[in-house]
Amino acid sequence: MSQTGIISDEEVEILINDVLEHHGYDFTGYSRASLKRRLSRLYSLDKHLSFAEFRYKTLNDDVYFKHFVEGVTVNVTEMFRDPAFYQMLRKQILPNLNTYPFIRIWLAGCSTGEEAYSIAILLKELNLLHKSLIYATDINPTVLEKASLGMFPLSQMKSYSENYIAAGGIKDFSSYYSANYNLAKFDEELKRKMIFSTHNLVSDRSFNEFQLILCRNVLIYFDRPLQFRVLQLFDQSLENLGYLALGTKETIDFSPISATYKKVGTEKVWRKVSA
Amino acid sequence: MRKIDALVIGGSAGSLDVLLKILPEISPNIDFSIIIVVHRKQGMDSLLSDLLSYRTELKVKEADEKEKILKGHVYIAPSDYHLLIEKDFTFSLDYSEKINYSRPSIDVTFQTAADAYGDRLVCLLLSGSNADGVNGLISAKKNGGITLAQDPESAQVTYMPEQAILRANVSAVLKIEEMANYINSLSLNP
Structure with missing residues (x-):
C-alpha cells in the first residue's frame, strides 16, 4: 500500500x-x-x-x-483544562486528602507544567499547599526545564483565567502571576512545593507512594498492553484509598487493576478500595 | 463492484444540516463504517451524538480510543481530540497541536484512514469555512480511495468544498439530495 x-x-x-x-x-x-x-x-x-x-x-x-x-511526544497542555475536572478536585478530592498529615501527589506526564501550577493554586486556596508535595515528572528533560521556570505566555492568561473561574475559582487569577513582557511568571510560593524529575512511564519503576496520581492524556498514546502496564505501575504507587485521575477519554475499565478501584463522580477519577 | 470498508465525512460550518438531512436516508443495512469529523465547540459531544442518533437506525456513538471500528456503525470524533485510524482498524485519540486551527482536524482522520483503508475508503468533504480536509482528500485519492465534495452551490459555506474541487481532484461532486443514494450504492447489500 x-x-x-x-x-x-x-x-x-x-x-x-x-x-x-x-x-x-x-x-x-x-x-x-x-x-x-x-x-x-x-x-x-x-x-x-x-x-x-x-x-x-x-x-x-x-x-x-x-x-x-x-x-x-505530545506536549500540548493548558491550565485548568477541563474545568469540571478541576471543580471536582477542588470540591471533593483534595478536601478528602486533608486528613493526611502530609499529601503526596504524582503528576505523571506533566509536560511544561501548566497542570502542576493549576493544582498548586487549588491546594493553596484550600489551605493545603503547606503540607503538600507535587512530584511532576515527564519523559522529556526539555519540557521539565520549562516547567521549573513557571513562566507561561501572557497571551494564554485570558483563557486560563476563564478556565479557573469555570473550575470554581473566585480570586483574581492575575494575583497568581506577574506580567513580564509577554510572559506570566507564577508565584515562587507555588513552585516551592513542586519537584520536577524525569521519569519514563515505559521503563522506570515506582518511586514513592502517593494519595493522588494524575496522568491525563498520556495513556491515549500507548497501545493496550502498555496502558495496562502503566496502570499497574500507578497501582503500585498509590496508597489504599488514594485517587487516580485520567484524561476525559481514558479509562481503567477492562484493565487488570479495575477490580480494586471504584469510580468517583462523573469525571475520570477512581479510588483504590483495597490493596 | 469493489467493497468499501469505511466512509469518512468531514465538515465545518454548515455541515450539521447536511448530516441531519442525509443520515435518515442511509440504509440501516450498509456493510461499512461511517466516521464523522465535524468542527464544533467543546463540550457539545453528547448533544451531537443524540441529535444524529434520533435520525437513523444505525448505531451512533462517539469514538472511543482503541475501539474496534465495526460496520453498520456511525462514529463521531469527540471534540478537542484528533481522531486517528490505526492499521488494525481501531481508533486512536491524540491531543497534539491544532491543524488548520482545528481539533479534531479532518485532515488527520482522512490521512490516517487513507493509510489504514487504502482503496476501500470513501471520503466526503462538506460545507465549511476553511480548507481542513483538502490535504486528506489528496492522500485518500493517492491511496486509491474515492473522494467526494459537496456541491458548493448547495453548501451554506462554500470555501471548504470549493477548495476540495480546486485542489484535490475529487472523484465526484454531489448535491445534498444525491448523497444518500450515492452512499447506499457503495454497499453491496443496500
Missing part, C-alpha cells in the same frame, strides 16, 4: 528500534498512527533532506535526540 506520510511504516519501525538500542528509549508500545504523524511532522519541521540523514542525526547527535524526544 502506498504511503501518505513522509515517513513510511517501515521507517517508523527502524527509528523505534534505533532509539531503543542506542538511547534506551522504548517507543515500541506507542500507538503507531500518532507516532507516524509525529515523526513525519518532525522530519518536515527540521527540513531533513533524506530519511538517512534524519536517522543518522537521531542516532548520533545527542543534542538532536533531546529535540527528537520533545518532538515525538
Whole structure:
C-alpha cells in the first residue's frame, strides 16, 4: 500500500528500534498512527533532506535526540483544562486528602507544567499547599526545564483565567502571576512545593507512594498492553484509598487493576478500595 | 463492484444540516463504517451524538480510543481530540497541536484512514469555512480511495468544498439530495 506520510511504516519501525538500542528509549508500545504523524511532522519541521540523514542525526547527535524526544511526544497542555475536572478536585478530592498529615501527589506526564501550577493554586486556596508535595515528572528533560521556570505566555492568561473561574475559582487569577513582557511568571510560593524529575512511564519503576496520581492524556498514546502496564505501575504507587485521575477519554475499565478501584463522580477519577 | 470498508465525512460550518438531512436516508443495512469529523465547540459531544442518533437506525456513538471500528456503525470524533485510524482498524485519540486551527482536524482522520483503508475508503468533504480536509482528500485519492465534495452551490459555506474541487481532484461532486443514494450504492447489500 502506498504511503501518505513522509515517513513510511517501515521507517517508523527502524527509528523505534534505533532509539531503543542506542538511547534506551522504548517507543515500541506507542500507538503507531500518532507516532507516524509525529515523526513525519518532525522530519518536515527540521527540513531533513533524506530519511538517512534524519536517522543518522537521531542516532548520533545527542543534542538532536533531546529535540527528537520533545518532538515525538505530545506536549500540548493548558491550565485548568477541563474545568469540571478541576471543580471536582477542588470540591471533593483534595478536601478528602486533608486528613493526611502530609499529601503526596504524582503528576505523571506533566509536560511544561501548566497542570502542576493549576493544582498548586487549588491546594493553596484550600489551605493545603503547606503540607503538600507535587512530584511532576515527564519523559522529556526539555519540557521539565520549562516547567521549573513557571513562566507561561501572557497571551494564554485570558483563557486560563476563564478556565479557573469555570473550575470554581473566585480570586483574581492575575494575583497568581506577574506580567513580564509577554510572559506570566507564577508565584515562587507555588513552585516551592513542586519537584520536577524525569521519569519514563515505559521503563522506570515506582518511586514513592502517593494519595493522588494524575496522568491525563498520556495513556491515549500507548497501545493496550502498555496502558495496562502503566496502570499497574500507578497501582503500585498509590496508597489504599488514594485517587487516580485520567484524561476525559481514558479509562481503567477492562484493565487488570479495575477490580480494586471504584469510580468517583462523573469525571475520570477512581479510588483504590483495597490493596 | 469493489467493497468499501469505511466512509469518512468531514465538515465545518454548515455541515450539521447536511448530516441531519442525509443520515435518515442511509440504509440501516450498509456493510461499512461511517466516521464523522465535524468542527464544533467543546463540550457539545453528547448533544451531537443524540441529535444524529434520533435520525437513523444505525448505531451512533462517539469514538472511543482503541475501539474496534465495526460496520453498520456511525462514529463521531469527540471534540478537542484528533481522531486517528490505526492499521488494525481501531481508533486512536491524540491531543497534539491544532491543524488548520482545528481539533479534531479532518485532515488527520482522512490521512490516517487513507493509510489504514487504502482503496476501500470513501471520503466526503462538506460545507465549511476553511480548507481542513483538502490535504486528506489528496492522500485518500493517492491511496486509491474515492473522494467526494459537496456541491458548493448547495453548501451554506462554500470555501471548504470549493477548495476540495480546486485542489484535490475529487472523484465526484454531489448535491445534498444525491448523497444518500450515492452512499447506499457503495454497499453491496443496500
